[in-house]
Amino acid sequence: MIVGRRLLGVLLAVALVWGIDAAATGVLNPYIYRVLVLCSINVILALSLNLVNGITGQFSIGHAGFMAVGAYASAAYTVYAVPLMFGARADTGWAAAGAFLLSILVGGLVSAAAGFLVGLPSMRLRGDYLAIVTLGFGEIIRVAILNIDAVGGARGFAGVPQRTNLAWVLGGAWLTYAVIRNLMRSYHGRALLAIREDEIAAEALGVPTTRYKVTAFVIGAFFAGVAGALFSHYTYLHTNSFTFMKSIEVVIMVVLGGMGSLTGSILGATLLTTLPELLRFASADRLIIYSLLMIVLMIARPQGLLGRREVTFLGRLRRRAPRPTPAG
């Protein structure tokens, strides 16, 4: 029965997503459509980083690096491998969708492998040292891609077919949310939260902290790779999209929404993607206003907009973690 209900839910979600896309394509102007697509990609990034930063309590500021790996791996797969595997059929219809799905998976998996490589040695480090190493890996990845000629190097990677639409990104965001939410509610999710609250205590209670931290890194990197894959099949692909500033942007989304709150990440990503667009009326001053708003928000609400709470459909605010009762 439960399997049946789940399946029904999945089918409904898929139908909903395609419906929204069909409606959006017809109704919205291309500019708003584009902002919505970028919003959803950022939602995936923020959710996946929240798993590492907010839920596991590690501090990664190299998320753009994983996004870049996913973007380039999937783009290279689409450009070089798909014609060999599918031939000319891969340009239209179900074959195109299947090939795209595969390339998203490739992007996610390659990025997850990168996440494993980065995560494993980094786990000796804590706090700011971990942060700076993830930043370093992000930059190394970017510079390395810049020097690979097969993916365009400094010219950018041209010729990647545009396959991403709102349906794909909404589906990706929904899947990311569902996976991370279910993970958080599971036995393993509790272990991740325990590591965030007190790593030493968690270890003392028998939680294999290193394994969980690396796992969080790998899952986070996987979804960042998915976001990258969606991004690379949407717009011009160049390493300039994956600089250190992109990583920082994602960190800001997570912190602004509230570390550890999934709906907070969605809110943060949406706000930070649309805010610069909404501020376009101020043209030259828009980034000044944006940065000032950021400072003011941090001073006024240091725990982020939602803190650790989640917003539910009924509009109730629920505490994610109950306050610990004072001991003794």
Next chain:
Amino acid sequence: MQEFFQQLANGIAWGSIYALIALGYTMVYGILRLINFAHGDVYMVGAFAAYFLARALGVGTVGSASPLLAAVVLLGSMAICAGLGVLIELLAYRPVRRSSRITALITAIGVSLFLENAGIRIFGADPKFFPQVIAPRTITLAEGVLVTNHQITVVCVAVFLMVALTLFIQRTRTGKAMRAVAFHRDAASLMGIPVDRIITITFAIGSALAAAAGFLVGLTNPKIEPLMGIMPGIKAFVAAVLGGIGSIPGAMIGGLLMGISEYMVVGYISSTYRDAIAFVILIIVLLIKPAGLLGRNVAEKV
């Protein structure tokens, strides 16, 4: 071998600039445990302050170059940036000092973005050419190894400032108070040390050193623009971490190491890898010594 020594000389000059910026990072981190992301942009403001001061004083036009006026420009921009640093601490960092560290970090990023965008708005996005406040000359150190007098100035000024800073921190009362606050802020406060004032002084000194670096970079690489602080800022922070963050000699060693290795990469491999080498070295060092070269390994209390 000539090539090696030439790149070494270039690397030392460039590394001294990194070291000066890294000192500001490491001092602030030592006291507040805050990665002051805006520090690289204070360095940018330092370069622009020097630029406008030099123009106002008429330094840099033909025949007007004089070491005295150059020193006035340097000190002026250091003073301006010291003020800026104090202002940033007061308006942005002090209100979030009791919040979590990541909140403070995001605030610092906000300040950094603000300085960059305000810089673009005020100074214009196009690069400016830094006036030649000291007439350029090329000096032959050994056969085939050429340095400019600007590079020598950079190293001399940087060494002088570092020695002065070390003496200040080791020998004066204020310096001792700074060490006490870095060691344990609450305990220092209980001993009657005015913690707020010490933090203000730390920001003033760190920002002044960044301004000096901005001036010196204007001498050797005369193209300045509002986003020039981003990359050197990150790399200087990497240098501080490399040397062991919180440690002042560590920042100097880290900065020099970073500058030299960058020029070695440019000389022997390819300039496209220049931005990556800093991080490669960092990761290798941290994997061997997780607290940096001179950092103390703090045992975790349970």
